[in-house]
Amino acid sequence: MGPQFPLITTTAQGEGFVNAPVTFQNGHAVSPAATTIFLNQARKLSAFNHLSRRWQELLVMFLIIQVVLVVGCNSAKLSGLQKDRPISQSNAYSLALQQAKDNASSDELESIFKGKARLSLSGQNIKSLSILRVKQDSTLLVVDNERRVAESYGPSGTYTGTVGEVGNGPGKQLWPSDVIEVANQSVAVSDFQGHRVNIFANDGQFRSSFIYTTQNFSAQRMVYDAVNGCFFLFGNRWQTSDNGEISGADLLHKYDQNGQFIASYFPFPDKAKSLDLYSFNSPAMDLSDGVLYIALPFDYTIYRLDKSGEMKALFQGANTAFKEPTVKLETEKIPREDAYNYVQTWRLGWTPILALARINDHLVIEYQTFDKLRYTIDVWSLPSGNIVKSIKTNHLLLTRGADGYIYFLDNLENRGQSQYEILQSIPQF
């Protein structure tokens, strides 16, 4: 899932005033230090001095009551506003999640993947687990889309460090979008906002960087082709017309290992332009033996880009549970605090493709169907071009690790979890 709308937490105004206590003893106001000093200094003013002690106290009490009333009104107004927010949008998504949770016992994942271990990511407060990649030595690489950070975790899930610094410049990232293992156990991080790929050695030291600004896009995903020594970056976000509107162009961009641009492929589909799906095109990708497999979330067509640079459609999911989007998402009318649930509810109207993995002679495609369980997984045979198995599961396929295992998210959601559990598994086909 690509970068989502940032969420805003509303805080009540005037809390500081509410916390100022006022007590009464024998009919006299006994106020805390701040009020006392105010009263005492006020006594020194001549106009105030002319008033009797009773009137002075009454005046101060009046002022305090005014403050309490103003704060009270503000709080009431705020809570009233919060009640007025549309909650139907969040309800549909919550109900779908609840239904998936209730049907968890019918999860069929184990019919095709045998669980090996369950790993708990610990040591950092992950807010949104948007990317998980696994190195050959089983080190876990994570991107948290909300905290905008790339991190590494040991094979058991214990936090070991942050990959790169926060900032704009070589070795720094403004908004990491993907993290992968490259040559010599090094790690590359793509920066969505800084339009840069940073490469760090195995010990975390910054090695080199390259920028991809000149191809006019923002990288959402990245894969490294170890066979041919090249990077593939995916993204289109700021390919704009003269009027500043997104026009879309080629989505896939190839660079050599020194960051020299080679070529762009894969034009943004015309039919997706009418629904303005530019912000919802985070692809499902996998690269195996120098061949790249890619699918867009709104189109069940698996494309294959071979070593020669030829790109062609491999499979089309005509007889599957897949449903393409038919309604445009109107983002302008949504309050920012409701954006996440609104988008999730919009996604209930179709079945976004979320993951793809080449496993032996098979291609595994996962998409969100909320058909009793959250996801559907189709297993395609590459030699025959047919689906050999289709299952329902609540587990999101996160990555095919370089260590040979397949990693699934054991939580139902990838955002807002107190603990993230990763299921390490072995394919049974």
Add this chain to the structure above:
Amino acid sequence: MRSFSPYLSSKAVSTKTILSAVGLFFLAGLVSASYFRSARNNPYCVRISGADGSSSSIDLSVLEGVTLINLGSGQREQISLRSSCNTLVVFISPGDCPNCLKERSVWENLATSYDVSRLRVIAILVHTSAEESKSFLEFLNLKMPVYYNDSDHLNQQPLIPKETPFKTLIGREGVLLAQGPNPKANEQAEFGNKVRATLRNCGE
């Protein structure tokens, strides 16, 4: 034992103390007012409002005499804001400059329309490395001198704008015009026209 009473503490705070506090308050106000006044009166100071609502000011006078690498010649050069009657300085962060590719034609038109004694157009690359600068420039091939900022002196100054391209037209007496990114084609052309209209003669 003394019980708590508001009247007791009134004796603890004397009139002298209150007057001192008020005096200090006014002094602080006076100092900050004079600081902002001097910043406003500095002809090389520009106030920038960011897209995120933040505001900052940069003092472009620190550019005078700073040494940067000319990426065309590979030589270190000392920047002089007085070598031409007007100097258009364009700050570019190669990684984070979505509009640079579109706006470049406006700067290049200006650079080729005037003699360097009348208008000198230069670009300064910031937030980047020598390797990144090289590949960026190879692709862009800008028709103007491009400098790479590896200067510690420049990096230490609150000079580099957050959003680029940041353009500033500097005359011999100070900043004449300053503008951040222009995403739309008509805004880009308008900026070029503004520069042409604002150019000063050396005697002015």
